[in-house]
Amino acid sequence: KNQVEQSPQSLIILEGKNCTLQCNYTVSPFSNLRWYKQDTGRGPVSLTIMTFSENTKSNGRYTATLDADTKQSSLHITASQLSDSASYICVVPRGAGSYQLTFGKGTKLSVIP
Amino acid sequence: DADVTQTPRNRITKTGKRIMLECSQTKGHDRMYWYRQDPGLGLRLIYYSFDVKDINKGEISDGYSVSRQAQAKFSLSLESAIPNQTALYFCATSDFPPRRDRGGNEQFFGPGTRLTVL
Numbered sequence: 112k113n114q115v116e117q118s119p120q121s122l123i124i125l126e127g128k129n130c131t132l133q134c135n136y137t138v139s140p141f142s143n144l145r146w147y148k149q150d151t152g153r154g155p156v157s158l159t160i161m162t163f164s165e166n167t168k169s170n171g172r173y174t175a176t177l178d179a180d181t182k183q184s185s186l187h188i189t190a191s192q193l194s195d196s197a198s199y200i201c202v203v204p205r206g207a208g209s210y211q212l213t214f215g216k217g218t219k220l221s222v223i224p
Numbered sequence: 225d226a227d228v229t230q231t232p233r234n235r236i237t238k239t240g241k242r243i244m245l246e247c248s249q250t251k252g253h254d255r256m257y258w259y260r261q262d263p264g265l266g267l268r269l270i271y272y273s274f275d276v277k278d279i280n281k282g283e284i285s286d287g288y289s290v291s292r293q294a295q296a297k298f299s300l301s302l303e304s305a306i307p308n309q310t311a312l313y314f315c316a317t318s319d320f321p322p323r324r325d326r327g328g329n330e331q332f333f334g335p336g337t338r339l340t341v342l
Contacts, residue, residue: 115266145330154228154314154333155267200266204329210255210318212331214266 113138115201115215123221128191132218134184134201142209146175146186147200149217155200158186191222227251228334230315236340243302245337247315254320256298257331258282258290261312270313273298274320305341313337 116135124130136144143162147155159170161177161184168175172195174187188195201215228249237243247256255274259267269282271290279290287309289301302309316331 143329152336154316154335156333157330160330209329210257210272210331211269212267212329214268216264216266 113203113205113213115203115213117199117201117215117218119218120216121219121221123223124191126191126193126222126224129187129189130191130220132186132188132199132220134186134215136182136184136201136203136213138203138205138213140206141179141182142204142206144177144184145202145204146173146184147202149198149200151197158199188220191220193222193224196220196222228315228317228332230313230334230337232337233335234338236342237305238342239306241305241341243305243339245300245313245315245339247298247300247334249296249298249315249317249332249334251317251319251332252295253317253332254295255318256292257316257318258288258298258300259314259316259333260284261314261336267314270300302339302341305339307341310339310341313339 114137118133145160146158148158149155159175172189177184198217198219200217203213205211231246257272258270261267268284272280273292291299314336315334318331
């Protein structure tokens with residue numbers, strides 16, 4: 112069964128601290144994994160995409176990793192800001208270019224002053 | 225988000241009422257989708273359309289219907305709303321053929337409609 116599991120479900124950190132969010136997937140066939148950020152009251156917005164051949168990719172203070180052997184990805188946020196408070200959703204399509212997406216339940220991050 | 229708009233943003237209705245949620249996009253994408261998001265669950269696909277007049281069921285289509293009147297518009301209807309249809313509803317679009325430089329499957333989401341069925 113195609114599944115995407117995320118942990119933790121929720122996380123509270125102090126402003127300026129770092130954090131790491133985890134994503135495990137069992138989707139097959141695998142082509143890529145995408146992290147979305149969903150602010151409260153808004154739709155998800157793509158942060159970064161990891162293709163099969165990539166191990167690490169950075170987008171500003173966000174760094175995503177992918178281990179295709181263990182089927183795990185992480186999203187590391189450095190020097191957190193209040194605006195990072197959001198839900199982070201891991202999404203894996205069922206095959207290259209597939210419209211069929213398997214969504215994780217998300218990690219709700221709260222950054223407090 | 226501004227490229228994909230949804231109306232209304234919030235709606236409270238009663239059991240048995242007919243409700244229509246509308247989605248418009250200016251991205252020029254052929255493919256459009258309706259999702260539902262519930263607390264503690266991932267987004268789930270209700271219906272999708274690859275072109276005008278093309279309609280396909282997703283994983284949770286029971287109790288819903290859709291209409292693709294034009295490339296830019298995709299509406300979702302609840303013929304007779306029930307309380308367990310209370311949720312956040314998102315419209316999304318994607319390009320076709322998939323753009324390799326964007327991973328080939330990026331979907332662009334609207335701001336969502338919060339629907340409450342009493």
